[in-house]
Amino acid sequence: MFIEIEPQSTVPIYEQLTRQIIEGIARGDMQAGETLPSVRSLAADLGVNMHTVNKSYHELEAKGIIFIRAKSGAVIRSADERVLTLEQLQQIEKNLKPVVAEGMVLGATEKQIEDMMKKVFADLQLRVEGV
Amino acid sequence: MFIEIEPQSTVPIYEQLTRQIIEGIARGDMQAGETLPSVRSLAADLGVNMHTVNKSYHELEAKGIIFIRAKSGAVIRSADERVLTLEQLQQIEKNLKPVVAEGMVLGATEKQIEDMMKKVFADLQLRVEGV
Amino acid sequence: MFIEIEPQSTVPIYEQLTRQIIEGIARGDMQAGETLPSVRSLAADLGVNMHTVNKSYHELEAKGIIFIRAKSGAVIRSADERVLTLEQLQQIEKNLKPVVAEGMVLGATEKQIEDMMKKVFADLQLRVEGV
Amino acid sequence: MFIEIEPQSTVPIYEQLTRQIIEGIARGDMQAGETLPSVRSLAADLGVNMHTVNKSYHELEAKGIIFIRAKSGAVIRSADERVLTLEQLQQIEKNLKPVVAEGMVLGATEKQIEDMMKKVFADLQLRVEGV
DNA sequence: GTGGTCTAGACCACC
DNA sequence: GTGGTCTAGACCACA
Numbered sequence: 393m394f395i396e397i398e399p400q401s402t403v404p405i406y407e408q409l410t411r412q413i414i415e416g417i418a419r420g421d422m423q424a425g426e427t428l429p430s431v432r433s434l435a436a437d438l439g440v441n442m443h444t445v446n447k448s449y450h451e452l453e454a455k456g457i458i459f460i461r462a463k464s465g466a467v468i469r470s471a472d473e474r475v476l477t478l479e480q481l482q483q484i485e486k487n488l489k490p491v492v493a494e495g496m497v498l499g500a501t502e503k504q505i506e507d508m509m510k511k512v513f514a515d516l517q518l519r520v521e522g523v
Numbered sequence: 524m525f526i527e528i529e530p531q532s533t534v535p536i537y538e539q540l541t542r543q544i545i546e547g548i549a550r551g552d553m554q555a556g557e558t559l560p561s562v563r564s565l566a567a568d569l570g571v572n573m574h575t576v577n578k579s580y581h582e583l584e585a586k587g588i589i590f591i592r593a594k595s596g597a598v599i600r601s602a603d604e605r606v607l608t609l610e611q612l613q614q615i616e617k618n619l620k621p622v623v624a625e626g627m628v629l630g631a632t633e634k635q636i637e638d639m640m641k642k643v644f645a646d647l648q649l650r651v652e653g654v
Numbered sequence: 655m656f657i658e659i660e661p662q663s664t665v666p667i668y669e670q671l672t673r674q675i676i677e678g679i680a681r682g683d684m685q686a687g688e689t690l691p692s693v694r695s696l697a698a699d700l701g702v703n704m705h706t707v708n709k710s711y712h713e714l715e716a717k718g719i720i721f722i723r724a725k726s727g728a729v730i731r732s733a734d735e736r737v738l739t740l741e742q743l744q745q746i747e748k749n750l751k752p753v754v755a756e757g758m759v760l761g762a763t764e765k766q767i768e769d770m771m772k773k774v775f776a777d778l779q780l781r782v783e784g785v
Numbered sequence: 786m787f788i789e790i791e792p793q794s795t796v797p798i799y800e801q802l803t804r805q806i807i808e809g810i811a812r813g814d815m816q817a818g819e820t821l822p823s824v825r826s827l828a829a830d831l832g833v834n835m836h837t838v839n840k841s842y843h844e845l846e847a848k849g850i851i852f853i854r855a856k857s858g859a860v861i862r863s864a865d866e867r868v869l870t871l872e873q874l875q876q877i878e879k880n881l882k883p884v885v886a887e888g889m890v891l892g893a894t895e896k897q898i899e900d901m902m903k904k905v906f907a908d909l910q911l912r913v914e915g916v
Numbered sequence: 917g918t919g920g921t922c923t924a925g926a927c928c929a930c931c
Numbered sequence: 932g933t934g935g936t937c938t939a940g941a942c943c944a945c946a
Contacts, residue, residue: 493545
């Protein structure tokens, strides 16, 4: 999995990490049941502090994407274990709204935004479909 | 325009403001050429600090959505004035990506996400179509 | 509010803090709508690190007992805002179970345990009822 | 006796084990005078480390619930042998307090908590009464 | 070896 | 002034 941190970004490092791990899972780089690198080793790899990675892992756990087995690592939950709750769907919609609205106000058409979404989808599913 | 601030949100107030103004424009509550409320009056209405509103307006200007005429108000730019640059399109895609990825990893299907996007679109365009 | 930390306890400091704040609220020392001390001032008062207090506050937020307004403090949620979910009830039951079981195995009768619970209840409600 | 370990719990495995053995005894699955499974066999059954089971057994001994006869097994003490000390009663009360306080703060009524306790009691005594 | 906890101290964004 | 983030470094309990 290739993770690239932009230290000067306004997006916190732990949040960048969280997003990239999620994208990695969506892309199929990592499979359910696999263990994420230990907080210390990933921190060393990325050149960031252990606590920063730890915070990201806990955010992923709160989102229901991994679970952390104390003292033995962070494991990606399987799709079966992940029940898509109504709350989560609403959260996604809430996240989607400002992005779509900004696109529209900037002059993008519905079609342009839909195409963009399909492109994002295709990019992420490349490997999954390929398997 | 109805603006509602959630003080307990982790999203900064100025950012919530920015998003809601964008949604208001997308929804057609405000038209191109119209002037946004003055910084002071909007701040008073919402019970937030003047600087917070000011910061939001400047963010909108940076996004190319309004322009601020010193001492005479913030005016919504018309769609004609807004050129959808490639840079902006890429920005939208960049914003869209983590939302879609998270949805997928949580178990949403492509269809569910597309439907959600259409719903967001429909919500925003209600008034525009009605006019 | 009197908070006393036992540094040598096996219970983490942030957890001791969380419990004592909960007890303080239950006891009526602090009312809904009130702001908890700032993380830094409470940390200084107790002689612990800022991050430890911060972790406790976030635990309280996760439990739905307070909400943290970024950069302006942690506020106790009112009972109205707190909807007792089924999940929370089950959590309480799950917490209750080992305590009751241990009491029974050690030879306590049902009555003894019930009396103990009533005593705990009475202790906590003293001030609330007194008001 | 059915013992189920939740690996992803924040509660240490040895502690989960201790609680479930206590519940098993409270429930009447195991009687005073009986010998617990050997450390090795229970560890193998549960797929956990031998040291983990060992730690749990020693915790049970410290609580006065079993006694460990070197090389011949862990025996459940009879109720007669178990003297409920004032210290133990206070310990139970100390354990009960945070659970009750949290319930109250979350909006549970005294009755709800009492009912929950009765339910826990009933669950545990099912088999005892049945015998 | 792993995550959990804790400390000390720093800079920043927001209000 | 507040919480948010980040770093560096330490000790501990668990497995």
